Amino acid sequence: MPQVLERISWAELTTFKAGGSVRYVAHCSTVEDIEESIALAKEKQLPFIVLGEGSNVLPEDDDFEGVVLQIAIMGITEREEDGNIYVTASAGESWDRLVEYVTMRGWWGVENLAGIPGTVGAAPVQNIGAYGVEVRETLLSVDAYDCKTGEVVHIPVEKMNLSYRDSVFKHENCYIILRATFRLSKEGVPHIGYPDLKKAGEAGVPLASPHDIAKAVRTIRSAKFPDLSVFGTAGSFFKNPILTPEAFASLSSEFGAIPSFPHEGKIKVPLAFILDHILGLKGYRKEHVFLFGNQPLVIVAEPGAHAKEIEELAQEIEKKVFERVGLSIEREVRTSSSLEYKNFF
Numbered sequence: 001m002p003q004v005l006e007r008i009s010w011a012e013l014t015t016f017k018a019g020g021s022v023r024y025v026a027h028c029s030t031v032e033d034i035e036e037s038i039a040l041a042k043e044k045q046l047p048f049i050v051l052g053e054g055s056n057v058l059p060e061d062d063d064f065e066g067v068v069l070q071i072a073i074m075g076i077t078e079r080e081e082d083g084n085i086y087v088t089a090s091a092g093e094s095w096d097r098l099v100e101y102v103t104m105r106g107w108w109g110v111e112n113l114a115g116i117p118g119t120v121g122a123a124p125v126q127n128i129g130a131y132g133v134e135v136r137e138t139l140l141s142v143d144a145y146d147c148k149t150g151e152v153v154h155i156p157v158e159k160m161n162l163s164y165r166d167s168v169f170k171h172e173n174c175y176i177i178l179r180a181t182f183r184l185s186k187e188g189v190p191h192i193g194y195p196d197l198k199k200a201g202e203a204g205v206p207l208a209s210p211h212d213i214a215k216a217v218r219t220i221r222s223a224k225f226p227d228l229s230v231f232g233t234a235g236s237f238f239k240n241p242i243l244t245p246e247a248f249a250s251l252s253s254e255f256g257a258i259p260s261f262p263h264e265g266k267i268k269v270p271l272a273f274i275l276d277h278i279l280g281l282k283g284y285r286k287e288h289v290f291l292f293g294n295q296p297l298v299i300v301a302e303p304g305a306h307a308k309e310i311e312e313l314a315q316e317i318e319k320k321v322f323e324r325v326g327l328s329i330e331r332e333v334r335t336s337s338s339l340e341y342k343n344f345f
């Protein structure tokens, strides 16, 4: 039976460190724990939510009358075949611990994704990405518990619809990821084209090995993003808009030169630029929440902030962007209510 705690604050379960309380939190370190936690939800006729470190979730101030399954299945194994290294990590492992584990061994593939908060199980859900690399490039498959059938299923990466910070797991709350397998390699090419990494290289920071790159990325991130031990945040709150060439041309003809990057036949525009240079919102504050000065895509909550304040600031930003530049921006962060697994009993 998993350890089940009652009336735990969302603030303890999420990196936003805000929100009301949760009726039951079940600490799941095995598949049996998951099954028993779902049985608990069923017995009480309550919805349930699956959570890792809660690093991409905006909870609500209202109490959640349901069960949170905190996935804590641990373990990393590897095997070498055909010159590749196949690493399988359990869903509850810290993503960054996995990056450290593989880069220490000199294996290439996920070094640019160092320092991203969250668990291994959450990485495919969000198709995490940073500094020009996405997890879909090395992810091979996951094993997941299918809540519809109670079976463990093997899902190859081709079936996950992975795209920019998106996957099938964001749209179908029926799988619980148990472990993920990655294909890494002993030989690799550094991806150090992003401005901050380029600058680090020019300043003499070593970037020759996966471990060097992971270390440099962590240093850059810790200087550029809010201190999680003090502030509440879920990293980038919004996605960068992906525009058709026509929409981008019309935007630049109205607002002048805007940085842009080709993205699968379309054009990705850094939202941070729009928020900063067109709307002047860098550092914009409402009571206890604000857009981070170093990166306005990041919403920061001071200790004691209400979840409602975060939601209201996010809505205000969405409205301002729409009114000023005509873009409906999308969120990376998910609300806790959108995470509910329902209708299984």
Ligand code: NAP
Binding pocket: 129, 130, 131, 132, 193, 194, 195, 196, 224, 225, 234, 235, 236, 237, 240, 261, 268, 270, 272, 295, 332
């Ligand atoms: P940055 O390097 O200042 O660049 C600003 C934006 O321009 C980024 O959002 C990035 O898009 C895009 N960009 C820059 N150089 C690019 C290139 N050579 N090719 C394609 N796109 C390029 O960004 P930053 O805020 O310091 O973040 C650095 C990286 O970490 C980014 O990849 C960012 O996505 C990632 N990150 C993610 C989170 C999160 O919570 N999801 C939090 C912090 C940082 P992309 O965002 O699409 O890469």
